[in-house]
Amino acid sequence: MFTHRLRHTPSIKILELMCMRYSKSKWLLVFPLVMASLLTSLSVRASAAEAELSSVTLFVEGMMKSVGGVT
Amino acid sequence: MVAVLSELAGIDTKDNIEVFLDSDAFTVKYDAAQVSLDDMYAAIIELGYRPGINEIESNESEISDSIAIPELVANALLDASNQGKMLLLDFYAQWCIACKALDANVFSHPSVITALDNYVFLKVDTDEHEGVAGYYKVVGMPTLIILSAQGHEVHRSVGMIDPDEYSQRLNELFKK
Numbered sequence: 001m002f003t004h005r006l007r008h009t010p011s012i013k014i015l016e017l018m019c020m021r022y023s024k025s026k027w028l029l030v031f032p033l034v035m036a037s038l039l040t041s042l043s044v045r046a047s048a049a050e051a052e053l054s055s056v057t058l059f060v061e062g063m064m065k066s067v068g069g070v071t
Numbered sequence: 072m073v074a075v076l077s078e079l080a081g082i083d084t085k086d087n088i089e090v091f092l093d094s095d096a097f098t099v100k101y102d103a104a105q106v107s108l109d110d111m112y113a114a115i116i117e118l119g120y121r122p123g124i125n126e127i128e129s130n131e132s133e134i135s136d137s138i139a140i141p142e143l144v145a146n147a148l149l150d151a152s153n154q155g156k157m158l159l160l161d162f163y164a165q166w167c168i169a170c171k172a173l174d175a176n177v178f179s180h181p182s183v184i185t186a187l188d189n190y191v192f193l194k195v196d197t198d199e200h201e202g203v204a205g206y207y208k209v210v211g212m213p214t215l216i217i218l219s220a221q222g223h224e225v226h227r228s229v230g231m232i233d234p235d236e237y238s239q240r241l242n243e244l245f246k247k
Contacts, residue, residue: 056101
């Protein structure tokens with residue numbers, strides 16, 4: 001009985017509405033930030049994986065003389 | 072050959088192999104954790120090819136005697152000996168992407184620059200000095216060879232190296 005009355009008190013109603021609005025606006029702010037940091041993290045990982053590749057030039061005797069050698 | 076190499080784990084795709092037909096060479100981008108140079112050499116040999124630069128022409132001006140050290144290197148060795156230093160040979164080519172990466176990441180690194188104080192540093196263009204590359208049996212680039220002042224090879228590396236590890240190696244070898 002007491003809680004029912006309390007819930008329907010105007011000040012509590014206002015407080016509830018404020019909390020809901022805050023919660024919605026918070027997610028509107030946080031969601032793009034989360035997405036941005038996720039994308040940044042993925043691109044950093046991709047470039048790190050690319051950077052980890054070593055590179056070397058190898059000579060092979062007579063490779064030029066045989067088309068089969070390079071196909 | 073490209074098809075076979077691209078199937079090796081750590082190379083994975085033909086896009087990671089660039090062929091330089093005129094130079095009998097190709098550049099490979101690879102994951103060193105998954106595939107080694109030895110694996111690549113093994114695949115090349117299995118196909119019936121031999122890693123290395125083609126046999127030197129008999130009229131090669133750089134080597135008058137098959138046993139003699141090439142003049143370019145002999146002069147550098149003399150400099151090294153006179154200065155109490157060792158000799159570092161860097162075999163590269165203008166078109167070698169891996170060599171450019173080595174220059175940018177290793178030879179511009181402060182610890183390597185400091186370690187090179189004890190070395191005469193000779194860059195050898197393999198297109199210009201094919202005979203010298205053949206003499207030292209260069210099979211890939213970049214190849215770094217450390218020679219004692221007497222001309223004995225004391226260390227060789229092929230491909231990309233870690234600048235800190237390499238500077239440490241340079242310092243250790245000089246102290247010996």
